[in-house]
Amino acid sequence: MGVDMKQADVFPGSSKLVEGRMPPSSLLVVGPSGIGKTIFSKHFIYNGLTCGEPGIYLSTDESPEKIVGSMRSFGFDTETYTNNGTFRVVDCYSWRIGCKSSSTYCLSNPADLASVSMAIDKARQNLNNTRFALDSITGLMTICNHNLTFFSKFLQIIVAKTRATNSNAVFLVSPEAHDQVFMSYLREIFDGTLEMRMEIKKDESGEEMKRLLRLFSLKGAKHKTHWTPFEITNDGILLRSGKEIRCVMCSRQIEWEPHVEVIDGREYSFDSTECANTYKKLRSMYGPSFE
Amino acid sequence: MISGKTLAFHSYKGGTGKTTLIANLAALYAMQGKKVCLLDFDLYAPSLGMYFRKKPTVYLNSLLRGELDQPSGEVDASSLVTDVSSELGLKGKLLLGFSSPNRDDITDIEFQHDQKWQLKAIKRFQSFKNQLFEDNMVDCLFLDTSPGIRYWSINTLAIANMLFLVMKTSDMDIEGTKKMVNDIYDVLTRYGKSKYFIILNKVPEISNSNGRQWDATEIAWAEELQKDIGTQVVGSVPCFCDIQFSKHEFLFAVNHPEHPFSKRVVDLADRISTLL
Helix, strand or coil, X not given: CXXXXXXXXXXXXXXXXXXXXXXXXXXXXXXXXXXXXXXXXXXXXXXXXXXXXXXXXXXXXXXXXXXHHHHHHCCCCCHHHHHCXXXXXXXXXXXXXXXXXXXCEECCCCCCHHHHHHHHHHHHCCCCCCEEEEECHHHHHHHCCCCHHHHHHHHHHHHXXXXXXXXXXXXXXXXXXXXXXXXXXXXXXXXXXXXXXEEEEEECCEEEEEEEEEEEEECCCCECCCCEEXXXXXXXXXXXXXXXXXXXXXXXXXXXXXXXXXXXXXXXXXXXXXXXXXXXHHHHHHXXXXX | CCCCEEEEEECCCCCCCHHHHHHHHHHHHHHCCCEEEEEEECCCCCCHHHHCCCCXXXXXXXXXXXXXXXXXXXXXXXXXXXXXXXXHCCCCEEEEECCCCCHHHHHHHHHCCCHHHXXXXXXXXXXXXXXXXXXXXXXXXXXXXXXCCCHHHHHHHHHCCEEEEEECCCHHHHHXXXXXXXXXXXXXXXXXXXXXXXXXXXXXXXXXXXXXXCCHHHHHHHHHHHHHHCCCEEEEEECCHHHHCCCCCCCHHHHCCCCHHHHHHHHHXXXXXXXX
């Protein structure tokens, strides 16, 4: 019995939102604090690592230990990739505590964007087709000394280098911390914009918060632009399924993004990896008549 | 999202003490504060109802027959499990699901249905399992299975993540277990992170069985079986006549924690916890 995983998403849910193959892109991820941008970017980096694409994670708000720990809590174990040098953290956080950092790429003065740029270049050395996450533009803006034009140039250079290597990158920003002019500038710099928002629904049973995302723009690819509900789960970001699909194993309606596996050349949708594993075991025991 | 584990207890032959062990372990975990569910999937010879002296109105057989189906594909499980936590004075939760001891129900599951029906029944079981973890937030699901290679013992083992083979040290049990491991366990642990382990039960001729420490005889058995069967022996429980021949079996681990059997159950629970 041949079992293959479906090709992994470039960013969480991208296969649901982008038609066909997604071109290498630098994506601006816009959303308020607490919406899930950071876990989105960690999920994006981890997806790449599991597909053999190295990842560089620049953080202004978390130490390397905290990044690794929080990724592990979502099942994104980076230890192997840290050890083989394909996962690298550019640490723009630990300067606050005298650069006591486990990262080789720790900046003593991230207020100087030239040194940030150099640290990113250094982290990219000896790596090909590298994914990059900048978490966050807002964090970097609050500590840097430069004006808007200089900051835009800094981002444009990173985007250009990402394009030159046909790689993917995400840049996170909290719009409430910036004015309209700055946000308009930003949208121009990147290949696409992914927006996140929170919807609060009130009814007699109380308040229900719903997270939504949409791919507002993406150059060079046909994509859906409608708001899609998503959830932060134990496995990272999961998009709700748009149409009614039932799990092959448990027959329940799949509420979230289905777990899809190709078995003997045919695609099967499951509610969870648990259901997929049970199905494969039983199919191995009883043969293809187990449907 | 399923984050808990499903543990199935199985054996080559009947009479290995599988039900006594699983009931005591489940109760012990619940006593320690965990939320545990124990289901009697020994559909051909159920005993958990008698063990806990319960006569439920709804059995797992109804679940398998589709009598609890809902349009969403979920099952109406509200009357299927019985919460015995407060009557046993447990800190956590112990939910029990029983299968029917009635002759008609047993023959119905074994002889009355074709493969298509059986496959639907497995799917209902999987759906119910998912609900237990998602809606009831169960930490651990224990499944008591039928001994040997039978349709519903295979199905129950396939649905679990951790398989425990309870065996005695008799030649017949050892040879039968080895054969069963070759025949089905390799397939059943091929996907996901499923693993199987051995629990030695009713080990005879143990000179010192008062504490948690394994006797030299038990260590020798464990080493030999580990080599012979190729998987870890995760627990060893000596033979205790007062337990084996007590008129009414019950939860020694909860009611008599000082009993040497209970100490071994605690040891086994701790060892299993490290594997979860």
